[in-house]
Amino acid sequence: MNQTLVAFFSQSGNTRQMAEKIAKMANADCYEIVPQTPYTGSYAAVMDQSKKEIGERYCPPLAGTLPDVSGYDTVLLGTPNWWNTIAPPLATFLKSVDLSGKTVAVFCTHGGGGSGRIERAIKALCPNARYLPALSIYGDTVRDEEIHNWLDELSAYHDV
Ligand SMILES: Cc1cc2nc3c(=O)[nH]c(=O)nc-3n(C[C@H](O)[C@H](O)[C@H](O)COP(=O)(O)O)c2cc1C
Secondary structure, three states, rough: OOOOEEEEEOOHHHHHHHHHHHHHHHHEEEOOEEEEEOOOOHHHHHHHHHHHHHHHHOOOOOOOOOOOHHHOOEEEEEEEEEEEEEEEOHHHHHOOOOOOOOOOEEEEEEEEOOOOOOHHHHHHHHHHHHEEEEEEEOOOOHHHHHHHHHHHHHHHHHHH
């Protein structure tokens, strides 16, 4: 059995849009990582708050219940590029679930910086997974074809 989970954080919706497309096209379950205190301030306030949190390696508490990841062999992790790295709620998630031994692929949306150090940050928090190629998309410009091609690429690795 090949079970896939899409787990993502999104603040302004771009990564959510991408995650939902991926989950639909991969026929995967989809879990949104939601911090207890949402990032709702002005753009400048969110920039300041997130810069501080990232600098302090702060892991904000999450709302809701974590998924039971034990039944999934593949986990697709999504985050916006925040300060060239992952958004803090994804760090909390990765410290709270055990993805050891699973196949992991990362996707992100960004404002021009691509995936930056996102993969490196995820690998540092979750070193014992098998990583497949990542997909990064500018803002809200994701197209079905890009997702389709990426999923094809992932499934080719998976069969090896
Ligand atoms: C706090 C913050 C920091 C950001 N830092 C970067 C960055 O370093 N590089 C980049 O390319 N885009 C950066 N962006 C732009 C976001 O990555 C981009 O708008 C993304 O699509 C937002 O995803 P979301 O709608 O899922 O929250 C930043 C945005 C925010 C709010």
